[in-house]
Amino acid sequence: MNYWLVKSEPFKYSWEKFNKEGRTFWDGVRNYQARNNLRDMKEGDLVLFYHSNEGKAVVGIAKVVKESYQDPTTDDKNWVVVDLSPVESLKRPVTLEEIKADERLKDISLVRQGRLSVMPLKANEFDRIIELAG
Template identity: 80%
Template sequence: MNYWLVKSEPFKYSWQKFNEDGRTFWDGVRNFQARNNLKSMKEGDLVLFYHSNEGKEVVGVAKVVRESYQDPTTEDQNWVVVDLSPVETLKKTVTLEQIKKDERLQNIGLIKQGRLSVMALKPEEFDRILELGNA
């Protein structure tokens, strides 16, 4: 099992809309490192859903339900998507501010590579954010 974090601006695609849809393909990634992370995702991997720009907080957990395939929004073969489904809404959101202040999360990609939209998480980072969100 691998762990990931994906970012979405809530006005473009919110956690609430994701829950209403029940499943979505994760498109619009146009960064090679983020694309490579999508390609590394396996069915069953867990994913933190982060509201970027507005809110700046982890709001829920999703899972990978289909591994990478050609992004249907472009003919450019460089870009892929994965299918995600929501798993649970956190009891309370975990803000970027909380993450930055937490000693156990100092090396998380969210801080080190703030502009990356799809990133891997270490199991202990994933678990710590869940702990903060379900406390």
């Protein structure tokens, strides 16, 4: 199993809306590195859902329920989406400040490549964030 983190601005697509819908395709990715990460996602992989800009915190866990396919919002064959489904909300959000302050998370992509919207996580990074959530 692989682990990932995806970012969304809550006013565009919030964790709450995701939970109401129960499933979504992760679209709008227009960065090649993030796109390549989408292509590497496999069904069953776990994904941390991060609210960017407002909140700046990991708020929930999702899973990949359909592997990459053509982004239906564009005719450009360069871009793909994956389908995600919510698994559970974290007991409490884990803020970017907490992540930056944690010695075990100092090399996480969220800190090193803050603008990347889809990023891989190591199993120990994923586990540590879950641990910080209580």
